[in-house]
Every structure is written in structure tokens, then in C-alpha cells.
Amino acid sequence: MKSIDLRSDTVTLPPPEMRKAIAEAELGDDVFGDDPTVNRLEAISAEVMGKEAALLTTSGTQSNLTALLSHCQSGDEVIVGDEAHILHFEAGGAFALGGLGLRTVHNDERGRLDLDEVRQAVRSRDVHFPPTGLICVENTHNRCGGSVLSEDDLAAVRALADEYGLPVHLDGARLFNAAVALELPASRLAQYADSVSFSLCKGLACPIGSLLCGSRELIHRARRFRKMLGGGMRQAGIIAAAGVYALENMVDRLADDHANARVLAEGLAGIPGVNLIPPQTNLVYFTAEGWDLGELVRRLGGQGIICLNEGGAIRMVTHYGIDRGDVEEAALDVRSLLEKRA
Numbered sequence: 001m002k003s004i005d006l007r008s009d010t011v012t013l014p015p016p017e018m019r020k021a022i023a024e025a026e027l028g029d030d031v032f033g034d035d036p037t038v039n040r041l042e043a044i045s046a047e048v049m050g051k052e053a054a055l056l057t058t059s060g061t062q063s064n065l066t067a068l069l070s071h072c073q074s075g076d077e078v079i080v081g082d083e084a085h086i087l088h089f090e091a092g093g094a095f096a097l098g099g100l101g102l103r104t105v106h107n108d109e110r111g112r113l114d115l116d117e118v119r120q121a122v123r124s125r126d127v128h129f130p131p132t133g134l135i136c137v138e139n140t141h142n143r144c145g146g147s148v149l150s151e152d153d154l155a156a157v158r159a160l161a162d163e164y165g166l167p168v169h170l171d172g173a174r175l176f177n178a179a180v181a182l183e184l185p186a187s188r189l190a191q192y193a194d195s196v197s198f199s200l201c202k203g204l205a206c207p208i209g210s211l212l213c214g215s216r217e218l219i220h221r222a223r224r225f226r227k228m229l230g231g232g233m234r235q236a237g238i239i240a241a242a243g244v245y246a247l248e249n250m251v252d253r254l255a256d257d258h259a260n261a262r263v264l265a266e267g268l269a270g271i272p273g274v275n276l277i278p279p280q281t282n283l284v285y286f287t288a289e290g291w292d293l294g295e296l297v298r299r300l301g302g303q304g305i306i307c308l309n310e311g312g313a314i315r316m317v318t319h320y321g322i323d324r325g326d327v328e329e330a331a332l333d334v335r336s337l338l339e340k341r342a
């Protein structure tokens with residue numbers, strides 16, 4: 001039976017050339033700073049993001065928590081959007097391991113922070129209040145449909161943070177999707193943040209890994225927190241080799257994923273009863289009137305179209321390994337199920 005796995009861009013498998021790069025990677029012990037492939041990946045990543053330094057971590061979750069710990073002190077409050085990945089999907093690490101409060105402000109449907117709310121959320125210096133330590137933004141915004149924050153959106157957050165002397169962390173797990181959608185280098189988006197994390201294991205198709213980028217001083221602090229969180233890895237060049245390959249070969253093709261997402265969305269939008277917002281990148285969310293979405297996901301799964309019921313919508317994600325024929329087929333299968341019922 002066919003299997004078209006649209007659950008996430010994390011299900012991507014490494015291309016053959018990436019596996020070859022992994023097999024041939026030059027290795028050392030990265031905890032001693034001796035793994036040449038890790039050092040190369042960190043140097044390339046810093047350059048791509050326009051930062052002084054970078055740190056390879058095990059996951060986006062580890063990058064984000066490492067960033068929070070590096071910017072803040074225990075007892076601080078971190079301002080995040082109420083749809084932020086850091087708030088919903090990172091196991092509460094900021095609270096549990098960082099002793100940090102997450103103060104939420106409204107994310108609009110495009111993933112932007114409500115700046116008036118941010119302003120109100122920043123604490124004045126008073127013995128009663130937890131100090132505000134950091135503002136976090138997310139681009140592309142996962143729970144807001146893979147939406148893209150523009151340069152202007154990010155610059156506005158930067159300007160506000162500067163007024164209060166606060167650092168900004170950018171959760172850029174899919175920052176390259178935003179950069180490709182805007183046809184800008186990623187560094188143009190990263191310039192408004194003091195630190196940026198990006199994932200290797202989503203659309204870039206690596207098996208493992210994320211990078212945290214920032215100033216030399218911040219990354220120096222981050223290295224100790226990564227160690228504390230269990231992210232000090234030895235011959236991590238095995239992972240880094242995939243990352244180097246990905247940065248050189250897998251970024252521009254994200255445009256194909258975006259084009260396939262548009263084709264999928266157009267196919268779905270033409271089906272009576274389907275509601276969706278046109279995707280800006282590779283995440284497609286839709287609802288189907290009169291359907292229990294869990295049931296619809298099960299029925300599609302029975303036909304080899306694998307997707308998720310997430311937060312009141314069905315999620316289908318395009319990625320390396322999914323082509324135009326696959327998304328056309330997925331849309332046709334949704335249509336036939338809905339029409340059979342109607």
C-alpha cells in the first residue's frame with residue numbers, strides 16, 4: 001500500500017549524498033573542541049545567521065532552553081507568544097529546569113506578538129516583581145500555520161526590546177522556510193535577535209540536531225548549559241556532517257515544499273466543506289465541516305495518507321520526499337472521502 005507521510009517535515013530521511021557525508025566525516029571529540037566537522041558546521045552556521053558563534057545541540061528544544069538559560073537568571077520572566085512552541089511543546093523545561101516564568105502575550109493569526117501587550121508585560125524594577133529577562137519570537141510560526149514574520153515585524157520587536165534593554169531570542173526552527181518564502185538571506189531575519197536557533201532535522205532532512213547562534217560571549221555561556229542539559233556530545237561530527245551537507249544543498253529546495261503546499265491547499269480548498277487559510281510555507285492546516293477530525297485522520301490513514309489532528313485542525317506538511325503527485329493524491333483522497341459522505 002502507498003504511504004504518503006504528511007505528519008511533519010521531521011519524518012524526512014537523509015538523502016544518499018548526506019549519508020555519504022556522514023560516513024566520511026572527519027571526527028574528533030567535540031567536548032574537547034576537537035571535532036573538525038562540528039567546528040566547521042558551527043562556523044558555517046554562525047556565518048549564515050550573521051552571528052559571531054554557534055553551538056550544535058541535540059534538538060530545537062535543547063537549543064531554545066539553552067538560549068533561555070544563557071540569557072536569563074533563575075526567577076526571571078520570559079515573554080513569549082501564547083501560541084509559542086516554547087510554551088506548548090517543550091515539556092515545560094523553562095519552568096522545570098530553568099526556574100523561569102513564561103509570561104504570555106497574544107499571537108495574532110500570523111504569529112506576530114501584540115506589541116502593546118509586550119509593553120505591558122515588561123516589568124518595571126520593583127521588589128515585588130519578577131524581573132523580565134528576555135523576549136522570544138518564532139519564525140516561521142508553527143501553531144500559526146507556518147506563517148512568516150517579515151523583517152518589519154521583527155524590527156518592531158527589536159526596537160521595543162531596545163527601549164527596555166532586553167535581549168531577543170528567535171526560535172527559528174524553520175527560519176530557512178521564512179527566508180526562502182521572503183527571498184531573503186536568513187541573516188537578514190536573524191539580525192533583529194541576539195540569539196537564533198534553527199533546526200537541522202525538519203525540512204533540511206538531517207537525522208538529528210539544531211544550532212544556537214549568537215555572540216561569542218553568549219555561546220560561551222551556552223556551551224556550559226548545553227553540557228548541563230546532556231548535550232555535550234563526543235564524535236558529533238557524525239551529526240554535523242549531515243548539517244554541513246544540508247546548509248549547502250537543502251535550503252533552496254524548501255521552495256519546492258512551499259510550492260507543493262500551495263498545490264495541496266488549492267486542491268483541498270476546492271472541496272465543499274473544507275476550510276483553510278492559504279499556507280505561506282510548508283504547513284497546511286484545514287478543517288472539514290461535519291467531520292470528527294480524528295475519524296477523518298483515521299480514514300485517510302487507512303488509505304495511506306498519514307496526517308495529524310492537531311489543535312482542532314488537520315495538519316499536512318510538505319517536505320523532502322513528498323512530490324507534487326503525492327500532494328495531488330492526498331487532496332483527491334480527501335475529496336473522495338468527503339464526497340462519499342455528503
Ligand SMILES: *Cc1c(COP(=O)(O)O)cnc(C)c1O
Pocket residue numbers: 058059060061062064085086138140141142171172173174199201210
Ligand atoms: C520543532 C520545533 C522546535 C523544537 O525542535 P525539536 O528538535 O523537536 O526539539 C522548536 N520550535 C519550533 C517552532 C519548532 O517547530
